[in-house]
Every structure is written in C-alpha cells, then in structure tokens.
Amino acid sequence: MKVFQCIHKYAPHIPYFEQKYGINDDTEMTFDQLRTLLIEDGYASSYILKPALEGDTDKVFYTIWDYERLQLLWAREQGFKTKDLDQIKAAQIEELKPEVFYNHSPYYDNNFIKQISHKDQIIKACWDAIITPNPSYHTDYSIRLTLFEPYVKLWNQHGYPARILPPAFPPAREKLGNSTRDIDILFYGQYGAYFFSGRNDMLRKLVPWAKSNGFKLKLHLQGVDQKKPLINVKGIRRITRWLPVAPRIISQHVSPPIYGQQLYETIANSKIVINAFTNYNGLFKDNMRNYEAFGCGALLISEDGIYPDHFEPNKDFLTYRSADELLEKIKNVLSTPDQGLDMATKAHEKLKLFYTKERQWDLFKDAIRHV
Secondary structure (H helix, E strand, C coil), X not given: CCXXXXXXXXXXXXXXXXXXXXXXXXXXXXXXXXXXXXXXXXXXXXXXXXXXXXXXXXXXXXXXXXXXXXHHHHHHHCCCCCCCHHHHHHHHHHHHCCCEEEECCCCCCCCCHHHHXXXXXXXXXXXXXXXXXXXXXXXXXXXXXXXXXXHHHHHHHCCCCEEECCCCECHHHHHHCCCCCCEEEEEEEECCCCCCHHHHHHHHHHHHHHHHCCCCEEEEEECCCCEEECCCCCCCCCCCCEEECCCHHHHXXXXXXXXXXXXXXXXXXXXXXXXXXXXXXXCECCCHHHHHHHHHCCEEEEECCECCXXXXXXXXXXXXXXXXXXXXXXXXXHHCHHHHHHHHHHHHHHHHHHCEHHHHHHHHHHHHHCX
C-alpha cells in the first residue's frame, strides 16, 4: 500500500518555524531536507503515519501541500516551472501513483478532490476533526477518519463509511523528560469570539485568580488580536466601532503561540495543562490537547464528559464542570504536587502503551482495506 498523505500549513507556524531554523530565500535545502526538518520539529507528528515519520517514502509520501517553499522545492527538483500549488500536488500524485490519497485539508484545499475524483484506482480518505454543528459529509471521499466519535456515528448512519483513527504517541517525545516543571499552569490554543465562548469565560476567571495566588501561569494563545463589531448587524458593521475580542486581563498576560518541539517542551515543563473545548463538542470530549498533555507528561485537567478509550477521569486526569471547580482542583494539585506528578506519569505510560504509531498505522491500513 502506497499512501500520499498531505496536511495543510497552520499559517502562524511557518514564519515561526523558518525563523527558528534561519530558513530564508538564500537557504540551500532540498525538498527532502526541509520535509525531514519539519517532521523532526514535531509539527503534526501525532497525525503523521508511521512510515513517513521513519522516512519510508515507498509506503507514505508526506507533504504540507500549501507550504510554498517546500512544494516549490519539489517542483524545481522535478523540472516543473509552475508555482501553482494545486498543480504541484496533482503532479506529485501523478508522479508517485499512490493507492491512497489521505487528505487532512478537505475544508481548505479549494475542493482539490474534484481534480482526482475520476481516478477510480485511488482510494480517497480524509481526516476531519473540526467540530461544528453542521459537519460536512465529504461525499467525494471513499472513507472519512476522525477522532470525534459522534462524527463516525453520523457519517455511518447516512451511508458514508467512517472510522475512528486516534492520534498517536511519536517516539521522539520520549526524550522530553523534565524534572523542573517550573510552569504551574499552562493553557495553549485559540481564543475566539464564536467557537470558544465557554473557554473564554474560563480563562477570564483563571488569569486573575492565578495571579492573586502567586501561581506561574503561561497562556500561549492565537487570536487574541482579533476584533469584533460593537453592533453586529449587516450594513452597520462597517461603520460601527470594532472592539478587541480578548479583554485586557487576557491580552496583558498572553504569550505568542508556540508549535512543534517548543510546544512539547513547554508542556513537559508544566505541572498542569488545562483543556477546554469548542462550543459544539457536546458530551464527547476529545482533542489533540488530551494526547499532547498525556504524551508530554503533564497532568491534564479537562472538562467533564465522555472521553475516548483508555482516558479514565480521576484516574488518569482530573475533570471540572465549572470554572470555580477548576480553580479548586488546580489549588489542590499544586498543594500536593507529588500526587499530580504520579497521576501524570501513569497517564503518560498508558498513552505510550495504547496509542502507539504501530497501532495507528494498523488501524489506518485496516480502514483502507475495508473500503
């Protein structure tokens, strides 16, 4: 089985990554060298299939399809003059002749699937874990993969094959061990007006509380510079005042978003990672932060709800039902840090046991075989 796996870039990550490694237009790198550096730095490593992590391009060819510098390197090396990213991706598929097209960008790729829908010899798989009230059915794909169990039930009930494919523990995270853990509380992710109102309310209580109690809190947030109209009515939006989405108590204490290896090192240096979900998750609670906190050895405190297999509340991690309960749990953990560390260590070992890259690759192959 040969797989073409493509993931889209996360816009703030690319300048961050290039600055970190001093990459610019004068840098001499091959496509393979730049791709290897991206993989080693850890971006999307929980999603990348095992052969790609190990450099086995005969089984899985992996790329970030809309990272211009990366894809233009491939095009130049193959003698193509085009700078059109869709054309380059199509050329890669034509050149590599994969049996499986595995797309993590069904919402972001200009509906690229239409360009290869006639290729019946290719199985088309997509990943979708964007939680919305009206998810797409991705009707042009052969199979849909996700970590969000309600989506699997919905798609299968409507006749569209779907499977759970959890993130997995990349072996590189085994090197993260940290004995200092000088960050008491860590939260990272997005801050937005519409999808994260519950999360926003929690953070507005957490920040002043942590400050008043003398706890070291780190917030690495994306979206705090967004603005919203004072009067959100069509026709008036363009003339009304626009106000910051984030209140001053948040914006004054926020740090820039971090990615890849630096994110994982920061988690490993934290006693507690707080998790909060979108407005649309409902009772089912799963996102990357679950796996990143467990995988990097921090104690997870997350919203009360239904969790995936092998995530046992109050055994592997703690849960909260309100901001006040969250603050109480944080205070209890930081007053007895050895207990929190013991829980986090056991959760880390459990994730390594049940969420391996080998298992993820086997689940993927099984899903494809049953299309």
